[in-house]
Amino acid sequence: MLDxxxxxxxxxxxxxxxxxxxxxxxxxxxxxxLPGLGPITAIALMIPITYGIDPSSGMILxxxxxxxxxxxxxxxxxxxxxxxxxxxxATSFDGYPMACKGQAGKALAIAAYASFSGGTIAxxxxxxxxPALSSISLSFQSPxxxxxxxxxxxxxxxxxxxxxxxxxxxxxxxxLMLSTVGTDQAxxxxxxxxxxxxxxxxxxxxxxxMSMFALSEALLSIVNNKxxxxxxxxxxxxxxxxxxxxxIKEMAPTVGRSSILGFFVGVLPGAGATIASFxxxxxxxxxxxxxxxxxxxxxxxxxxxxxxxxxxxxxSGSFVPLLTLGIPGSGTTAVxxxxxxxxxxxxxxRLFIDNPEVFWSVIVSMYIGNIVLxxxxxxxxPYIAKALTLPKQLLTVxxxxxxxxxxxxxxxxxxxxxxxxxxxxxxxxxxxxxxxMSPLILGFILGGMLEQNLRRSLTLYDGSISFLWDRPITLGxxxxxxxxxxxxxxxxxxxxxxxxxxxxxxxx
Amino acid sequence: xxxxxxxxxxxxxxIFSVCYGYYAGQIPLYPGxxxxxxxxxxxxxLYALLGIIVSSLAIVMSVINDIRSTNNSAADASxxxxxxxxxxxxxxxxxxxxxxxxxxxxxxxxxxxxxxxxFLILGERSIKNLFLASVPVVIVFWAIMTQLLGIxxxxxxxxx
Numbered sequence: 001m002l003d004x005x006x007x008x009x010x011x012x013x014x015x016x017x018x019x020x021x022x023x024x025x026x027x028x029x030x031x032x033x034l035p036g037l038g039p040i041t042a043i044a045l046m047i048p049i050t051y052g053i054d055p056s057s058g059m060i061l062x063x064x065x066x067x068x069x070x071x072x073x074x075x076x077x078x079x080x081x082x083x084x085x086x087x088x089x090a091t092s093f094d095g096y097p098m099a100c101k102g103q104a105g106k107a108l109a110i111a112a113y114a115s116f117s118g119g120t121i122a123x124x125x126x127x128x129x130x131p132a133l134s135s136i137s138l139s140f141q142s143p144x145x146x147x148x149x150x151x152x153x154x155x156x157x158x159x160x161x162x163x164x165x166x167x168x169x170x171x172x173x174x175x176l177m178l179s180t181v182g183t184d185q186a187x188x189x190x191x192x193x194x195x196x197x198x199x200x201x202x203x204x205x206x207x208x209x210m211s212m213f214a215l216s217e218a219l220l221s222i223v224n225n226k227x228x229x230x231x232x233x234x235x236x237x238x239x240x241x242x243x244x245x246x247x248i249k250e251m252a253p254t255v256g257r258s259s260i261l262g263f264f265v266g267v268l269p270g271a272g273a274t275i276a277s278f279x280x281x282x283x284x285x286x287x288x289x290x291x292x293x294x295x296x297x298x299x300x301x302x303x304x305x306x307x308x309x310x311x312x313x314x315x316s317g318s319f320v321p322l323l324t325l326g327i328p329g330s331g332t333t334a335v336x337x338x339x340x341x342x343x344x345x346x347x348x349x350r351l352f353i354d355n356p357e358v359f360w361s362v363i364v365s366m367y368i369g370n371i372v373l374x375x376x377x378x379x380x381x382p383y384i385a386k387a388l389t390l391p392k393q394l395l396t397v398x399x400x401x402x403x404x405x406x407x408x409x410x411x412x413x414x415x416x417x418x419x420x421x422x423x424x425x426x427x428x429x430x431x432x433x434x435x436x437m438s439p440l441i442l443g444f445i446l447g448g449m450l451e452q453n454l455r456r457s458l459t460l461y462d463g464s465i466s467f468l469w470d471r472p473i474t475l476g477x478x479x480x481x482x483x484x485x486x487x488x489x490x491x492x493x494x495x496x497x498x499x500x501x502x503x504x505x506x507x508x
Numbered sequence: 509x510x511x512x513x514x515x516x517x518x519x520x521x522x523i524f525s526v527c528y529g530y531y532a533g534q535i536p537l538y539p540g541x542x543x544x545x546x547x548x549x550x551x552x553x554l555y556a557l558l559g560i561i562v563s564s565l566a567i568v569m570s571v572i573n574d575i576r577s578t579n580n581s582a583a584d585a586s587x588x589x590x591x592x593x594x595x596x597x598x599x600x601x602x603x604x605x606x607x608x609x610x611x612x613x614x615x616x617x618x619x620x621x622x623x624x625x626x627f628l629i630l631g632e633r634s635i636k637n638l639f640l641a642s643v644p645v646v647i648v649f650w651a652i653m654t655q656l657l658g659i660x661x662x663x664x665x666x667x668x
Contacts (some may be wrong), residue, residue: 166566170521173559177528179554184548191535191548192528219599222630223592278557297641394641397626399597401619404606405649418608428596433517451551463545501660 008360008421009136014370020061021365025372028068033076039069055343056357060365062336067119067369070273070311074111079104082214082399087273087314089213089438090281090307097299105433109241114255116374118309120374122266122316123173123366142456146478154484168439175443176450178203184453185448198415207416208444210403211423212437218399220428251305254284262310266317273311273318274445276325280310280447291362299372316366321361323351518566520630525563529556532594544641546550
């Protein structure tokens with residue numbers, strides 16, 4: 001390992017590669033900040049550039065873009081409540097309310113520190129435990145993944161109150177239903193395409209996320225703004241960036257817990273930053289006292305630090321299956337996998353042997369990337385905030401433009417623009433009926449994987465559902481899932497009528 | 509009795525689930541596949557069933573809550589700002605216009621017109637602002653994409 005580390009440092013610390021990390025972080029932050037342009041788009045945009053440089057530098061550049069885009073996504077989540085990245089949806093729950101209270105600077109500073117801490121702690125884990133962790137994730141089978149995905153879906157419980165529990169379930173189901181549109185990957189049969197060729201590949205996540213969040217939020221702000229002058233105007237008052245000692249002390253255990261959780265969730269192929277951030281948010285909310293729970297969704301420091309830490313930790317974690325097993329841990333690392341293969345490099349166990357400089361330089365660049373992000377982002381926070389402080393009518397139309405073009409640049413299909421308009425209308429209707437969008441996104445992201453793993457599990461067990469209890473890992477995860485699902489119900493039953501305080505919602 | 513938002517939402521989802529379930533049953537299967545434990549219809553049918561159960565439950569719960577709570581109807585009454593909603597509808601129509609013209613007029617012309625019309629819909633009347641917030645934005649974006657990053661942006665079918 002020491003030899004590998006030395007190789008990694010030699011490669012990553014060259015002037016050229018340091019410049020690539022800085023450039024990647026900066027560009028990633030800028031692109032990620034724009035609603036509609038997330039890390040997948042940012043990395044996809046970088047692929048043509050990386051063809052001209054060596055594989056190590058290319059991967060270092062893309063890793064920098066990845067981190068930068070995740071942090072940039074947090075910035076737009078906090079300032080304009082428009083998460084362009086699924087991994088930063090949970091950030092907006094408490095980040096945006098803080099910005100509305102004039103604490104945008106503090107929220108962005110917490111996001112920067114939490115991202116740095118999560119990323120750095122996870123990078124240490126990755127360095128020390130990569131081989132062991134890859135063997136653990138390798139031992140996971142389809143029933144375990146199925147159980148894990150069910151656990152991910154129960155995270156909706158974290159966003160529901162007594163009155164909204166069924167609404168959250170309905171939205172999760174709606175997301176799951178939308179995920180079935182397109183060609184069934186296993187059988188090749190078309191489902192819900194209604195003869196429309198443009199629907200054969202299904203509906204892209206980016207399209208759903210942009211329509212349901214950025215477009216509907218921007219459009220509804222026109223109506224809301226008329227009433228109360230609030231809407232989704234970006235936080236013009238950044239406020240102080242300083243954190244008090246008490247605030248740091250309050251968040252420190254959260255950062256520690258979320259780093260560990262985020263990293264391990266990120267390691268699991270298919271899980272990634274989104275589930276990590278939702279689980280961390282849910283975990284932190286469940287661990288809070290009844291009084292503390294009231295703050296969630298209204299500007300809780302812990303509610304902001306938890307998903308921010310977890311999503312960056314998961315980014316580091318997602319490199320483990322990519323580099324050691326050749327399995328992408330997320331959509332973004334799937335794009336990176338394609339880029340690596342374009343270089344003629346096959347990620348997997350032999351990557352250590354055949355291209356050690358690629359593997360180790362990416363790991364070392366994570367440390368450098370996290371330092372660069374902190375050094376670039378924190379001083380730039382007031383300027384970033386001012387860049388988003390545009391006149392209302394300009395900002396709204398620009399959000400619409402960047403959302404539409406962000407999706408169009410991925411598919412180059414104008415049918416996607418029509419679909420976005422349609423989904424924006426649906427989202428507006430759902431928002432008017434007080435439905436939350438987050439469970440829909442979660443269901444949509446996990447739907448495909450849930451089906452694949454259930455199908456494989458049933459095939460493995462000859463159609464028997466004994467896979468649910470046959471393996472201890474599966475049974476353990478399912479037990480946790482049931483507990484997570486029942487906990488709010490049992491808790492509210494025990495507390496009776498005066499439990500309203502503990503069941504307030506983080507509504508977005 | 510006035511129908512609350514919760515009942516309307518659950519009722520819409522119930523109807524949607526029934527329709528979804530109907531079309532799930534129309535998904536074609538390969539010969540003999542109907543005897544398989546898991547087919548392309550399985551998950552959609554399961555989701556439809558769960559959707560019907562959950563939405564039915566939500567309707568019942570919401571109706572009970574509405575009967576218990578006499579103040580609900582007051583909370584549901586919200587002012588309807590016609591002018592703002594016209595703007596929202598116009599912007600949605602503008603998005604469809606953008607989709608229709610992007611490949612016809614090309615990225616630059618189509619985007620400039622999209623931005624200008626969008627600003628006009630939202631009340632911007634200053635010609636200077638309309639120009640500055642659209643033309644330079646589009647040109648810079650186009651230059652970054654095509655000249656710097658080498659990404660093709662349509663020049664428009666109408667021009668060649």
